[in-house]
Amino acid sequence: HLINVYSHTTLRNGRNVQSAKLIQNIVHKLQAVNITRNDVLIICGDFNFDLTSPPRYLAQCSKDLLDLYNLKYCFNNGEHTWRGVGARANKTSKLDYILANRTNNYNYCKLYNNAFSDHKILVVAYKSKLSATPKPIRYNCNTLKNTLF
Numbered sequence: 001h002l003i004n005v006y007s008h009t010t011l012r013n014g015r016n017v018q019s020a021k022l023i024q025n026i027v028h029k030l031q032a033v034n035i036t037r038n039d040v041l042i043i044c045g046d047f048n049f050d051l052t053s054p055p056r057y058l059a060q061c062s063k064d065l066l067d068l069y070n071l072k073y074c075f076n077n078g079e080h081t082w083r084g085v086g087a088r089a090n091k092t093s094k095l096d097y098i099l100a101n102r103t104n105n106y107n108y109c110k111l112y113n114n115a116f117s118d119h120k121i122l123v124v125a126y127k128s129k130l131s132a133t134p135k136p137i138r139y140n141c142n143t144l145k146n147t148l149f
């Protein structure tokens with residue numbers, strides 16, 4: 001199961017209320033569907049707050065999310081995933097995450113700079129045990145030009 005998230009930042013009284021609602025909704029949805037702890041679960045994207053040290057008002061719902069399916073951080077080396085632009089050009093933060101319940105099944109996790117966004121690209125390679133499929137049929141250009149094909 002792969003869940004991609006994006007939390008819009010809506011501040012009220014200095015609190016990111018959208019992120020709190022997002023985390024609570026993810027927890028409720030996961031509990032409502034039939035996903036077991038044995039299933040592969042990956043939750044990734046822009047949470048718009050630092051999950052590794054959340055503000056106090058987000059701490060419990062963040063812990064609930066992680067504990068529900070034994071999720072671990074694929075990236076937790078302290079490297080920032082976001083760099084501000086314009087007036088906030090010197091500000092950095094960890095806003096983007098890949099959380100997974102089977103971190104031993106990953107070949108690698110890497111961060112890449114991104115010329116098109118103020119967020120880095122997060123990449124994880126998962127070792128799948130899918131059954132082998134036959135190689136696809138290869139066609140040459142002459143075959144594709146044939147109208148009978």
